[in-house]
Amino acid sequence: MKQIPVILLLILAQSLAYAQDDYPDLNQISKRLKSLDKNSNVNLSTLTETIGGNDIQVLKIGKGDVNYKPAIAVLGGVEGYHVLSVELALQFAERIATDEEALDKTTFYVFPNMSPEAYAQYHHQLKYERRGNAANLDHDRDGRLNEDPFEDLNKDGYITKIRVKSPLGKHIPHPENEKILIEVDTTSSKATRYLVYSEGIDNDKDGKFNEGLKEGVAFNKSFTYNFPAFEPLAGNYAVSQKESRALLDYLFKQWNIYAFVTFGPANNLSSPLKYNAQEAKKRIVSSPLEGDVAINKMISDLYNESISQKPFMQDNMGTDGDFFQWAYFHFGRLSFSTPGWWIPEAEKDTTSTSDEKIKDTKLFNFMKWADQENRDDVFVDWEKIDHPDFANQTVEVGGVKPFVMENPPFTKVDSIAIEHTDFILKLAQQQPKLEFHNLKVENLKGGLKRISVDLLNNANLPTHSELGQRSRWLRKIRIDISASKNDIVAGHKIELLDRLQALETKSLSWIVKGNGKLNVKAGAPHTGFAELNINL
């Protein structure tokens, strides 16, 4: 009987520690990372401190010779507003840290949060979907910094929208849901028209609202592939920030990474990227190469087997300067990305009368789905306010709350994390695997011996992606024989191979002098190594 209160206390303590009901804040993330670091398979290190004063950290999870096993890198927080991604990365780390079987074969790098300042906006008094870090940046390039940020006009803690009743407006209420606005077209002449802006004041009186943001560079808009020079949030040049530099400097030293999984807005998992021959042949390669598209298809199938949610309206195949495309096009690794969750298709409404085309906007579907899910916390109803820029006009504040379209309610996260962990482990099972087969030693005259052996990549993935083969930042497969150079009559002491396809075999042979033990080793950090001991 005395034990019951103790048990209760334990349960209480556990639920306090784990049964979180919302996405973690930076402190809670940091605690979970520290607690992971206690596991002997996990090594937590800090890459840099952002100018906003937050640590950018990486978990290296593995066993034994961690640097010489093929590795997958997992990223969260490439977009700060996508808080789900951080939780998915964290839970992935927590779930695999003790998976001895998986760690025997694969090393994992987990970068849980690449945008800590933007992420923190989720827990801030003023909530909005922030992308930028704490750097000073003149987003609208007018020579003035932070001169026109958002303002919370209705003091509800959210940045939503303002709408101004005006014949000059380009938006009208949706015929089936008057809360939401759609673009005006010539068929809707009778409807009330609205001017729509983000919630705020035109502080610098330039006619634009909130274009001089009080935030810096967006991590996911700052990389070298199609870098959007001079656009807001992009920075003066690519990879200009401490966190992006520190990440790349680190990655360029981790030779064993063969694939990336980015939890971010882009998606090439629920449906794979397409091959475009013309773009792929350009000097500046602008389409994934044919062989790599086939790999993408195979991994996409694996994803759809693992994930219960059905693909719907996911059209982001990568955006300019993002990380996901960098990892493939400029780093030559296999690169996969998924938002982890997306708004499901709402059930069809059979009573609908209006035009099909108008009806199926993302927002309309979202509102309908939220309604079907009984979520009443996703929309700020339009409310009249006085606005200094529109004296004597009807101005209302309202709209979808930030974060709700990209992040599911926290209660759904565990199951999403379990499925995605499962997927990444399946991806790991496809990794390159070098094996020696059919060793033969023939005695020739005069003490010479011919050694022949087959080197097989016993895996569904090639050792190098087609593009990766062109990259000097992926090592070649190196085959070493321990015989001294003078004892090798034919064959190479060191031989380099560009690539082995899935299930491809390469036959090797040497003619050597002498007796004793010889060792043959083949591999690269990102393929792992095969080793063979021969007694002559």
Add this chain to the structure above:
Amino acid sequence: MKTVNYTSLFCLALLLMSGSLTQAQEKFFRAIGTPHEPEVEASWNRYNTYAGIVDLMEKIADAYPKLSRLESIGKSYQGKDIYMLTISDFNTGNPDEKPAMYIDGNIHSNEIQGAEFSLYTAWYLTEMFGELDFINQLLKDKTFYIVPTINPDARDNYMKEPNTPHSPRSGMIVLDNDGDGEAGEDGFNDLNDDNHITYMIRKSPTGQYIKDPQDERRLIRVSMEEQGNYELLGYEGIDTDRDGEVNEDGIGYYDPNRDWGWKWQPDYVQRGAYKYPFSLPESRAVADFVIKHPNIAGAQSYHNYGGMILRGPGAEEDVDTYNREDIRIYDAIAEKGEEMIPGYRYLTVYKDLYSVFGGELDWFYGGRGIYTYTNELMVSYLYFHKNEGRGNQEEELKVDKYLTFGDAFVDWEEYKHPQYGTIEVGGFKKNFGRAHPGFLLEQDAHRNMAFTIYHAYQTPKLSILDVEEKSIGGGLKEITATIYNERLMPTHSSQDLKYNIERPDLVSISNVDVVTGMIVEDEDFNKVKEQVHNPETLRVPSIPGMGTVKVRWIVSGKGNYTINVDSEKGGKVSWRE
């Protein structure tokens, strides 16, 4: 009496102060165009190591504290300071607010003379200030930021360690060039210990070459049906890592001129690119400085060789970045340059040379809107006033016979090679071909400097030409001011305007009540563009080269007003009633 006294005092002072002057008057006679009695003694017929460069920069800074400022803009990979001299007349305004010319050299470590040309410029400007009205005015109006070497580590390696004329080119980061997992394990070996990496040849009954019987230095390829007796083995080296290849993995590989942040591409597209833009500390130091100094309107980088004045784009994919208005200005300056530097031709990188993504000149222009040239210093023309092209062996042998008398060539000598057996080692030295011989250095330095002075001279120069006042009734006045830019360059290149790289020019009026303000687009027909918000300070997008901008305010009240122009690249001017 007074006059006499002053005169005699002056003579006495002269006598006391300048014994050396008297000597010079006796021993030397002034040559036009060259500082006659420089405060800083310098020789322009030899090359400087990093230590020599720093020493000269310090001497200039010490001798001319009112004209020069020495600072480090960052550290190299090996921790050397990257020094810059800022040259301007410090008595006439803040040098960081005057229209400026940026000059650097030696980005490729083996392309050494850019450092000497840059140093010569700093030396010439400081020594000639006070002597020539033109230079006085130039340094009153303009600032020169001069960084003689932006690759100090590998400059010293090129000079002090055995190298070819083409190595290292990169900086000193050692990479894995052959992809075997080891970095820098098999570089050159200086077999004959002469600090030059020359060629290895071997006697061979099946060789394709013979030695010219009339000139032992020259190897001749025999015709296809003939038998030779020598084979070429390549640059001096041994197979250090025993992988069957010689010299396949030395220091470097990467190219500092593929590291800049405009349309940067990775190594598989642009060979030599490092990890990401400004991933090398040397180029990052320059970029950080340039971003913090929006007054830089013109820039020059020195390379070698071939006698070229190059402009971008570096790649065909970037052709649209360079538009017509800016090309007109590029053409005007560079065509003058062709006249000033005989043997040099004005070319465009992507179509006349080869493709470069991530080059320095493209970032300066594309990323910062700065009119920028790269000069490929040294050209065959300088030898015999004939353009025989790059690496013309016949010409080079002739030069070394008649002009340098054997100083440029290492004669063939036998050597026992661990892999090749008996070979011969010899050939042209590393400091011949790309580098000027000493006797050609000063002249070419002067001419290239003159080109950069012309370039600097053509950065914007603003004045308020004329202020008209007119009463329009109701106690209101209309004030119209004309701002004139008397040089070729606008205050914003069209690339700058396209992306709003630097802020607009600010034209403001103070000490008066402003009712409204406007930019006058056509005075004759009263076409104006009103600025509603904050009309006291009009935001003018750009002031064109050799052109004017008119601004107008409607004001009330009396009092002496002031008009100020504040332009990042055009400097500051004011007008008082």
